Amino acid sequence: MTKSKVATTADVSSGKVFKTTANGQKVLVSKVNDQYCAIANKCPHLGLPMSKGKVENGVITCPFHGSKFELCSGKNVEWVDSVVGIPLPDFAQKMMAMGKSATDVASFKVTQEGNDLFIDA
Numbered sequence: 246m247t248k249s250k251v252a253t254t255a256d257v258s259s260g261k262v263f264k265t266t267a268n269g270q271k272v273l274v275s276k277v278n279d280q281y282c283a284i285a286n287k288c289p290h291l292g293l294p295m296s297k298g299k300v301e302n303g304v305i306t307c308p309f310h311g312s313k314f315e316l317c318s319g320k321n322v323e324w325v326d327s328v329v330g331i332p333l334p335d336f337a338q339k340m341m342a343m344g345k346s347a348t349d350v351a352s353f354k355v356t357q358e359g360n361d362l363f364i365d366a
């Protein structure tokens with residue numbers, strides 16, 4: 246792992262995600278309750294980017310199939326429940342999950358030096 250600068254404090258504001266890369270890895274940096282956080286910008290369902298997902302109460306919703314992840318821990322709190330925002334019935338949710346079970350997204354500890362934010366990635 247290498248320490249990489251991912252943002253400045255001016256880039257990151259509450260209720261949004263800042264899309265960036267660190268060592269070739271796509272990352273979303275956020276600010277939740279005055280804490281800076283980072284997760285991989287790669288949904289563990291199908292590996293699609295989540296940067297356009299809705300952010301609410303420290304949780305991002307994957308824009309493709311509705312999986313939800315905590316922005317600080319990466320913990321999965323909802324798994325595949327819709328298609329581009331349209332809710333799916335239970336049987337269709339299982340089909341859309343394609344046999345994949347609920348999985349957390351990778352998260353990274355963010356350190357701050359002055360106005361610069363770093364992660365180890």
Ligand code: FES
Nearest residue numbers: 288290307310312
């Ligand atoms: S790619 Fe994110 S929920 Fe399917």
